[in-house]
Amino acid sequence: xxxxxxxxxxxxxxxxxxxxxxxxxxxxxxxxxxxxxxxxxxxxxxxxxxxxxxxxxxxxxxxxxxxxxxxxxxxxxxxxxxxxxxxxxxxxxxxxxxxxxxxxxxxxxxxxxxxxxxxxxxxxxxxxxxxxxxxxxxxxxxxxxxxxxxxxxxxxxxxxxxxxxxxxxxxxxxxx
Numbered sequence: 796x797x798x799x800x801x802x803x804x805x806x807x808x809x810x811x812x813x814x815x816x817x818x819x820x821x822x823x824x825x826x827x828x829x830x831x832x833x834x835x836x837x838x839x840x841x842x843x844x845x846x847x848x849x850x851x852x853x854x855x856x857x858x859x860x861x862x863x864x865x866x867x868x869x870x871x872x873x874x875x876x877x878x879x880x881x882x883x884x885x886x887x888x889x890x891x892x893x894x895x896x897x898x899x900x901x902x903x904x905x906x907x908x909x910x911x912x913x914x915x916x917x918x919x920x921x922x923x924x925x926x927x928x929x930x931x932x933x934x935x936x937x938x939x940x941x942x943x944x945x946x947x948x949x950x951x952x953x954x955x956x957x958x959x960x961x962x963x964x965x966x967x968x969x970x971x
Contacts, residue, residue, distance in 0.1 A: 806892065809881060815877075820873050827864075836882075838850045860874065927954050931961070
């Protein structure tokens with residue numbers, strides 16, 4: 796509606812972020828939900844000094860540290876732009892305003908969270924059921940554009956292998 800458009804235009808800020816810039820650092824409390832307009836954001840954990848990417852978010856996806864955001868506790872992971880990005884930033888006050896005043900936003904938020912839950916369940920199942928070769932093939936099938944946008948070491952960690960193992964997987968698959 797016109798009222799929804801006006802509220803979006805006046806209350807939601809769109810920010811530019813540089814490649815490498817953090818949206819959220821591990822240990823900080825999340826105060827925003829981000830909607831990616833342009834760019835790619837990774838969610839990663841730091842384990843024994845090593846960064847392990849858990850998921851990549853692309854255009855038209857929503858990202859936050861949901862547990863930190865909802866419970867207002869320190870985040871256990873970081874969110875980083877891996878490309879220059881344009882992102883709509885919904886602080887808590889704005890997000891709750893939209894949910895309270897525009898029922899369609901509440902339905903949209905629920906659908907987005909359902910998709911996010913399905914994505915996490917698929918990711919977990921993939922690590923339980925599939926071998927790294929199969930996880931890489933699934934990535935090729937479902938997100939081929941990600942391969943050109945993401946550093947190889949981050950892709951390797953995404954499928955649960957070292958960069959060297961990813962190189963061997965790619966070589967084996969090319970030989971088939």
